[in-house]
Amino acid sequence: MDGEELTAQETALYDRQIRVWGVDAQKRLSKAQILVSGLNGTSVEFCKNIVLAGVGSLTLMDDRLVTEDALQANFLIPRDETVYSGRSLSELCCESLRDFNPMVRVLAEKGDLAQCEMEFLDKFDVVVVTGCSLKTKIEINEKCRERAKRIAFYAIECRDSCGEIFVDLQNYTYAQKKSDGTAECHLSYSSLEDAILIPWRNLPRKVSKLYFAMRVIEKFELSEGRNPGELSNFDLPAVLKLRKELCDAQSLNESHVPETLLERILVAGPMLYPPVCPILGGILGQEVIKAISGKGDPLKNFFYFDAADGKGVIEDISNPSSI
Template sequence: MTEDERLTEDEIKLYDRQIRLWGFEAQTRMRNSRILLINLTSIGVEIVKNLMLGGIGSLTICDSSIVLEQDLNVNFFINSNDVGKVKVESSFNKIKELNPRVELKYELRDYNSIELNDYSLIIATGLDLPQLIELNKKSRLLNIPLYACSTHGLYGYMFVDLITSETCKKYESNEKKEGMKLDSNTEIIKINKIIENDLNFDNCIIKCDFKPIDNLLIGDKFSHLSAKKLKKITPLLPILIALSCFKSQINKSIDEISISFNDLKLKSIDVCNSLKLPISILDDDDELIQQIANQAYCEFQPVSAILGGTISQEVINMLGKRELPINNYLILDGVNNEMPIFNL
């Protein structure tokens, strides 16, 4: 590590509480991170706030959209005088005030025109599935972790592709063994014996392999589950994946957003077939499908705060290498107060 990559004394004092919480190494990695955020949506605003205050090294926001009246309810960096202006330009100064030490930049170009290899992490908000598939292909070629997310009224999702990650986690001695599979994508590759307060522990290095987003609708994901376990799978899974298959409608006026119930239901059935989920999972859920069709791309600040906080914490965990990452698809159900995770 070069002198420029180390935390300065002033930074150590500034981030003292955070260093106590997630460690010196994690804070140093945050300080040296170069993050690209695509679209300053409501959830993007929350992520920006959390990462700026967390002390990342560099943040570039890519967004050329114009401030709409509805944005005033979900973006605390703007006010009514900014309606009709470029969103990221109107938000820039207030974002910078959160932490002047962060190198903050913005791009008005389409994200496809940006050199992605300038970044160590990409967070995409509001993109549809075809857009994410193409972005994920590029991020994988460059070995850059990708987080993708979107919110729809009281619902939302997060997709994670870290490609491969290694995490250090402590267990009671002899509880785990090298080569042990924690699940189909997670394996203990090394164990170091340690003693803390006269107690023996195994410090395990755990490797997690991730799948690209174009794998979502490929392969047999659920047919091996018992009928009892299948009943526990939320219908939100096929419905939200189905919604992401439609062209993204972010940065549109609420009155202009249109997703038909019939189209969303048919696509949800297609997703069930692709995932090998029984179509019966959608039985008696016409009301839910209609609700999500009505709420598509509607931004609700409390939901964005929860999901944005989750993503921000995941980024910190990933950089700190101290907690197992979410792998790989999380759903936020704001009606039932649940956040189930699926390995797709």
């Protein structure tokens, strides 16, 4: 790859990871501009990873003031009210992240991504959203797709000990490593809206139960006008009713969306199971690094993790018409 060489300082700091992904990948990383909307246990893990990796810049958006719930699984904010009182999550996280790597520009941006000017998105190569409604995710995903430049879109959500990552790289070309050199490989991704519209009976056999559970809960939150983490055990009867409706409409046996799984997620409410955050934030970090550097097979297009069985599974749920 052409362009300026890494500085001696960069070579020394990034030595161990250059040994993993090479100099060219490191140079691409150092030019990448990342946006994260929503700061919680999983997204701050992602932020840490990507700042350490040495991206060009990271912009944070989350104007919420710090609360007990917002603090959990967040190691970027000291448990000290005199420090955090009256300040927004993005400001506080921004301050800590800057210390992690002086070579990365970390910025806090005020406002709501869903309301932003379209042009705002053009500043970024990667957009990560979390902690918002399905509607917002779909809107931001669509905005990314409408821009002339390709903007990679990721949605990540952690509920109790379960996590979901959605990836939309649109049309993505990369050099796939083969045993005898590399071959150019094209992948075509579906938007979030298209992906979740795919009839359940058309899905691959043995799709993760989490996929269905997440859809049921998401739909329920949407109908109630609530955000992730704002449900509780009291909602279980209504959620089960919705499960039945959805399963009937999609002619899927309800056993694919176990009640125990839904209950587990609802009982936890806003609580995340902390060790799941570095796992999801780690996988997402790895995926974003792959997508920027063009090295390695990117995940297509859903990832699931559940601490209950310990599996980290990839599901390809794409609209065939978009391929």
